[in-house]
Amino acid sequence: TGSTRPQRLLKAVQKNASRGDPQSVISAIDRFCHSSEWAMNVGDEKGVILDSVVCEVSPGCALELGTYCGYSTVRIGRLLPPGAKLITLEFNPDYAKVARQVIDFAGLQEKVLLVEGPSGDLIPKMKEQYGITTFDLVFLDHWKDRYLPDTKLLEECGLLRKGSILLADNVICPGTPDYLAYVRSSPRYESKYFKSHLEYTKVEDGLEKSIFLG
Ligand SMILES: O=C(NCc1cccc(CNc2ccc3[nH]ncc3c2)c1)c1cc(-c2ccc(F)cc2)cc(O)c1O
Numbered sequence: 001t002g003s004t005r006p007q008r009l010l011k012a013v014q015k016n017a018s019r020g021d022p023q024s025v026i027s028a029i030d031r032f033c034h035s036s037e038w039a040m041n042v043g044d045e046k047g048v049i050l051d052s053v054v055c056e057v058s059p060g061c062a063l064e065l066g067t068y069c070g071y072s073t074v075r076i077g078r079l080l081p082p083g084a085k086l087i088t089l090e091f092n093p094d095y096a097k098v099a100r101q102v103i104d105f106a107g108l109q110e111k112v113l114l115v116e117g118p119s120g121d122l123i124p125k126m127k128e129q130y131g132i133t134t135f136d137l138v139f140l141d142h143w144k145d146r147y148l149p150d151t152k153l154l155e156e157c158g159l160l161r162k163g164s165i166l167l168a169d170n171v172i173c174p175g176t177p178d179y180l181a182y183v184r185s186s187p188r189y190e191s192k193y194f195k196s197h198l199e200y201t202k203v204e205d206g207l208e209k210s211i212f213l214g
């Protein structure tokens, strides 16, 4: 039977990137998506904004909701300070299978823990199962209707501290209206929109950066 898009993306990484070189993995995926097949990675344009937030926060402990093929996982992982950890949650086993190989190819397996399952079940287990106190940075990129409930869950589970940063992809396209309304109206958040474009297209999209005020 035929291959899937994630499998073809992985082949492009194995063919065009250098093992242990995260930047070459990022470039290989972007080249694949620009010239061969569109895929829902955060992409190069929004990726530069993601990079700048990761560098500014320099998180000791980060969470990614929605791994897909591991593109943003590699973008974040390559910028983590020594000893820092990124936990990334993926519900789809086929995506997880590809992402593990992309993360390993980039040489980031020591910094990244990929956990398979739905965020709603896994977030309440973060403290007891993974020894997390609080997350310094959360990158939201999974099902768009899960951004708001999972943000509330992170609050309720005491996984956010004064100054924790939430960075949300796709707040315009496909859009996350209930999440945007919440972080922009809640007194517990200071929110800012970074205008950009939907990965590999000219369609408007952007990232919303929200600081939890405690
Ligand atoms: O929908 C999107 N991404 C999320 C997503 C989508 C499918 C499957 C999964 C399965 N992974 C998953 C699910 C639930 C989960 N719970 N906890 C972890 C977890 C993990 C995740 C998306 C769409 C577009 C887009 C598409 C088409 C178009 F025209 C314009 C834009 C662009 C993006 O950048 C996007 O990020």
Ligand SMILES: [Mg+2]
Residues within 6 Å of the ligand: 040, 041, 042, 141, 169, 170
């Ligand atoms: Mg996205």
